[in-house]
Amino acid sequence: xxxxxxxxxxxxxxxxxVWNGYPDFKPLDGFDKPAGSARTFAYSKHGHKFAYVTNExxxxxxxxxxxxxSEVTRMNVIDVWFSPKGTYFATWERPTKLEDGSGSxxxxxxxSDTGAQxxxxxxxxxxxxxxxxxxxxxxxxxxxxxxxxxxESKNVGQAVWAKLKLEGISQFSLSPGRSPAxxxxxxxxxxxxxxxxxxxxxxxxxxxSNKTFYKADKIQMYWNDLGTNLLVLTQTEVDKTGKSYYGxxxxxxxAVAGNFDCRVVLDKEGPIHDVTWGPDSKEFVVVYGSMPSKxxxxxxxxxxxxxxxxxxxxFVKYNPQGxxxxxAGFGNLNGTVDFWDRKTLKKICTFSAANSSFCEWSPDGRxxxxxxxxxxxxxxxxxxxxHYTGNLIYHESVEELYQIGWRPAxxxxxxxxxxxxxxxAVKAETxxxxxxxxxxxxxxxxxxxxxxxxxxxxxxxDGAKSSTPPPRPSIPGAPxxxxxxxxxxxxxxxxxxxxxxxxxxxxxxxxxxAAGLSEKDKKVRNxxxxxxxxxxxxxxxxxxxxxxxxxxxxxxxEASLLRExxxxxx
Numbered sequence: 060x061x062x063x064x065x066x067x068x069x070x071x072x073x074x075x076x077v078w079n080g081y082p083d084f085k086p087l088d089g090f091d092k093p094a095g096s097a098r099t100f101a102y103s104k105h106g107h108k109f110a111y112v113t114n115e116x117x118x119x120x121x122x123x124x125x126x127x128x129s130e131v132t133r134m135n136v137i138d139v140w141f142s143p144k145g146t147y148f149a150t151w152e153r154p155t156k157l158e159d160g161s162g163s164x165x166x167x168x169x170x171s172d173t174g175a176q177x178x179x180x181x182x183x184x185x186x187x188x189x190x191x192x193x194x195x196x197x198x199x200x201x202x203x204x205x206x207x208x209x210x211e212s213k214n215v216g217q218a219v220w221a222k223l224k225l226e227g228i229s230q231f232s233l234s235p236g237r238s239p240a241x242x243x244x245x246x247x248x249x250x251x252x253x254x255x256x257x258x259x260x261x262x263x264x265x266x267x268s269n270k271t272f273y274k275a276d277k278i279q280m281y282w283n284d285l286g287t288n289l290l291v292l293t294q295t296e297v298d299k300t301g302k303s304y305y306g307x308x309x310x311x312x313x314a315v316a317g318n319f320d321c322r323v324v325l326d327k328e329g330p331i332h333d334v335t336w337g338p339d340s341k342e343f344v345v346v347y348g349s350m351p352s353k354x355x356x357x358x359x360x361x362x363x364x365x366x367x368x369x370x371x372x373x374f375v376k377y378n379p380q381g382x383x384x385x386x387a388g389f390g391n392l393n394g395t396v397d398f399w400d401r402k403t404l405k406k407i408c409t410f411s412a413a414n415s416s417f418c419e420w421s422p423d424g425r426x427x428x429x430x431x432x433x434x435x436x437x438x439x440x441x442x443x444x445x446h447y448t449g450n451l452i453y454h455e456s457v458e459e460l461y462q463i464g465w466r467p468a469x470x471x472x473x474x475x476x477x478x479x480x481x482x483x484a485v486k487a488e489t490x491x492x493x494x495x496x497x498x499x500x501x502x503x504x505x506x507x508x509x510x511x512x513x514x515x516x517x518x519x520x521d522g523a524k525s526s527t528p529p530p531r532p533s534i535p536g537a538p539x540x541x542x543x544x545x546x547x548x549x550x551x552x553x554x555x556x557x558x559x560x561x562x563x564x565x566x567x568x569x570x571x572x573a574a575g576l577s578e579k580d581k582k583v584r585n586x587x588x589x590x591x592x593x594x595x596x597x598x599x600x601x602x603x604x605x606x607x608x609x610x611x612x613x614x615x616x617e618a619s620l621l622r623e624x625x626x627x628x629x
Contacts, residue, residue, distance in 0.1 A: 062473050065421045066466040070097050072459035075111055084453050084485050090125045099138055103145030106467035112136045119171050129174035142192040145171055149190050154183050168215050178216025193239040207231050223263045236286025240315050244278050255291050257315055268317040274307050283340035289313045290334055312361040323361050327353045332373035338381040346375050365404055378424035380475035383447050389415050398447055408449030423473035433459045438598055450481035586624045593617045
């Protein structure tokens with residue numbers, strides 16, 4: 060039986076869309092999308108249900124058939140999320156004060172198939188962890204001051220089934236897995252250390268596991284998929300040692316059975332950037348340390364077993380089948396991505412996904428979706444699909460892209476095959492924007508007083524024999540080795556040349572490779588080049604730069620160039 064084509068949804072300024080992935084890359088037929096944009100959307104954990112929020116209501120669909128199954132009329136919903144099996148969903152609205160001074164019931168629980176309201180609570184602070192369900196949906200829980208309240212899910216909002224009372228509790232998390240547990244966090248107070256305790260449901264008389272530690276103002280909890288082990292990432296608001304602006308971080312490992320816990324040993328100073336469990340629940344990877352950071356693989360007892368090296372990376376994620384690991388440097392880093400084969404522990408490829416603010420593996424484990432979202436970046440919004448060989452397979456520009464995500468599916472539906480060459484690109488360019496190779500490292504830093512001199516022994520690698528002077532750090536726009544003064548001249552010359560090309564559309568040196576192209580292909584290349592220049596001009600214009608009249612006229616010509624290009628490509 061052929062596995063279904065993975066699907067994904069995205070929300071932009073103009074629309075909410077649901078698409079098929081490779082090899083179709085096109086919107087689904089017959090999907091009842093809203094007339095305009097939506098406020099948000101969500102899939103259930105296993106991809107059975109799909110919901111979106113508009114200014115008037117929340118609509119719930121069967122994700123397999125795209126048939127609407129329920130709708131609730133609520134005009135102020137900000138977010139929506141499902142229980143694990145999709146039987147229930149929760150909505151959150153901005154809290155308001157009632158006439159008697161009390162808070163409005165802005166956190167509401169609904170039945171997905173009927174749209175019936177089951178419970179409503181007043182919840183000032185927003186987090187989709189405010190209401191949580193066990194994996195089998197038998198129980199759900201919500202935290203109030205100093206307590207966690209539990210209900211049988213079918214009776215949520217009625218009499219509380221059980222209470223876990225702990226003074227100072229600030230956070231809780233229900234485990235996945237067949238034997239649900241709850242982990243609770245109590246921050247440091249009055250000189251007492253912070254505590255993480257785990258209890259089995261519904262026995263709250265004695266803790267299964269208990270871990271105390273200092274330097275923990277807040278934490279993040281990472282369960283493995285089996286719900287047998289928990290990683291606790293602790294963070295302080297301020298690093299009292301002065302080594303980090305962002306506060307001090309530490310990582311702790313706890314077994315639910317209570318027979319093992321430890322602090323995870325990290326051999327590089329600096330913050331912890333990311334943590335992820337392997338899909339088999341028996342190993343995890345940590346990216347940590349001052350930049351360039353280090354990445355290490357640990358086994359089920361927190362022993363380091365493999366070093367992935369030191370690179371400017373702050374993100375790590377296994378593909379759903381656990382065969383490929385993605386490392387990347389996003390945010391304030393340059394978007395370089397590495398794929399590693401978990402079986403051989405060899406690097407597969409490195410490529411550049413610059414300006415990405417979202418990254419997620421496809422359910423079949425073959426493609427990585429990266430996207431540039433608003434408001435993180437308001438230009439060049441859109442999404443790209445990369446094959447695990449590093450090849451760009453598809454690229455779509457989307458005006459003001461706010462949200463994107465795959466429809467979840469069981470990894471067992473897409474067994475991992477042997478690594479193979481990339482399929483042919485479906486649409487790897489949009490208006491001339493193509494995949495770019497990863498930037499090459501500029502070399503080791505050399506202090507100013509040693510630049511241009513013979514390399515001292517302390518700056519050579521082990522066994523180095525070269526006595527050639529080190530390269531000087533490159534100046535933007537200047538050739539390597541040039542002085543700042545000559546670099547400024549080169550920059551001015553480059554800008555003048557660029558200005559002439561923008562006006563005249565002059566050929567660049569790279570156009571020499573077009574000699575063997577047909578006249579049609581040459582016209583396509585020339586049009587794509589002009590459109591790239593227009594995009595650059597529009598970006599400068601959006602930043603407040605004053606353009607010359609010829610440059611403004613060039614921008615006005617964009618529509619006709621696009622029409623001409625589309626006609627040539629038919």
